Amino acid sequence: MNTSKSLLQQFILSSFFLVSICSSALAQDCFDANDCYLQGVNKGNTLEAIAFFDKAEALMTSDSNKKLLYDILSGRGNAYYTLKDYTKALQNYNKLIQLRPDDKQALSVGYSNRGNVMSSSGNLEGAIASYTKAIEVLPPNVSNLSRRAGAYLELGKRDEALADLKLMAELGAESALYHLQKEFNIDYREEQKAALAKDTQWQEIQAKKAQAEKYITDEKYQEANDLLIVVGDMFRARNDNENKLAIWADVAHVKNRKKDYRGAMTFASMVIGGGAPSGAVYTELALANYYENGMSAGLNVCEQGLEKFPKSSTLIDFYTYLCRTAAGNAYREKNYQDAFSFYYTAYEYNNKDAVSIKYAAHSAYNAGYFGKALECYNKAVAADASLNGELKPFIDYCKSKVN
Structure with missing residues (x-):
């Protein structure tokens, strides 16, 4: 098996696939732009999801949050990408770049997604250039460091890949420790620990996570939900998909405790589709589907999860x-x-x-x-x-x- 190729594939897939098991409502069943967007997310990367995203964009008004349009374009681009319609995927990502050139997060995502399309098309040098632009626009940028490292490895540029993996580890990516050990036989745990001890933002995030865990223990679920969303957004600002998805798994759990089953489905689906599935996350998704859509839906999710985590x-x-x-x-x-x-x-x-x-x-x-x-x-x-x-x-x- 080509480990560098599998590493690149893992990096690319981790930021794109949004898979969900939800109700079979048609696109006309959503009632505003945000609701249409969320239903599109819950439909996974399918033609049906694209229909929801199209309607979500059509329902945008001058009062709508501009961030929602970025999410719509990104989600629709992801769906086209998964369906291997790379031309339409690029159209969405390029529109994302052109729409909000002053928005660093939007620019970074646009460049990153464009890099993924180039990589899938076999243009690894072009992909590296796009990933580099994404990193320059919004540093630190763990997710794009990981994608670029994968592309470097596939091209045999091991020194460049090593540098990216070390920087990833110093930003808190556990996956980087694994690949440093596997690809280079380097144990980088102590260096990671030393770097994170000096990272004030990382320390702030850890403090908020600890407070959120205490809220969960005390059954203060709304407080835990709100704080975990803040933590997830902090990881998102670092473009740290790995740790962000771990937080979204916690959000799915809390939303189930709050009986917000639709919200739990959305966050659990994002975790699974984002490349971080687990038996626990499938359990949260199954629980939400059971209460929202009935016994058959809950059993179906469980069976799909057990195929992967028996x-x-x-x-x-x-x-x-x-x-x-x-x-x-x-x-x-x-x-x-x-x-x-x-x-x-x-x-x-x-x-x-x-x-x-x-x-x-x-x-x-x-x-x-x-x-x-x-x-x-x-x-x-x-x-x-x-x-x-x-x-x-x-x-x-x-x-x-x-x-």
Whole structure:
């Protein structure tokens, strides 16, 4: 495997893909520019998302926040980029540059995204030039240092890549430590620690993070939400996508605690699409989808997450909870086939879950599948021997039917 190429791909993907599992509303269902933009984000990088972004731009007024138009252009450019329509992606990024040339954040994003398109088109030297411009416009610039380092590595310019990775590490990027060790066999942890001790902005960010964590512990979720947004914006000002996405994961968690499920979906989707998925983030996204869109949506997100993180305990716990809930609902409605399927799925993730396999057996029994019921009753007793007396009559009857 070409490690330098995979590194570049990781850097590029980390800032672009915004994937979400949300409702299937059409673009006409949004009611103002901001709502249309958020629904576009929640549709991922798709044609449907582009329709939302188009309507969001059409609904902009003279009173609209100018930053929203920057987000619309960036989001729509990202969608076109993902769909490999590089011409339209560049049109959006170039418009972003031309629209607000005095806005350093907008300029940096525009140059950065243009660099990504060039890289995907095979123009690595052009990509490096764009990344360099993005860094010059808005230093410090962790995300574009990472992209430029990846391009340097792919071109074999290791000295240039080494310099960028060291600077990334000194700005707080944990991923830089990994790549310094992997690519150059350099342990840079002490140098990073020394550099961050002198970084007053970094110290301010850490203090705010600690206060936000205390708010969460004290269940002051609105205060935690507001402070985490500030911290995320501080990382965004450093163009530190890695640490910003970690904060957005915390925001998704807090928004779920606040029962702002739509907001939780938006932030969790940005984390997953931004290249920082985890079992915990998929759990937050599944939780929000469950309460906002129903059981099927929650289960769907869990299943997608488990494909990527099959050993995530938080995701497994929530998925099995949903399975047992769905199973109980189906059982009460005498839909025994669905009840069996859900109960058995919950048991498959925890073979010590005697309750789930017991009710899987009862479901099969009531559906008339006595062979399957007998198998499940035996598994229930194996999981919990104390069930033997309770289940023996069912076991004996199933044996008589099978034999």
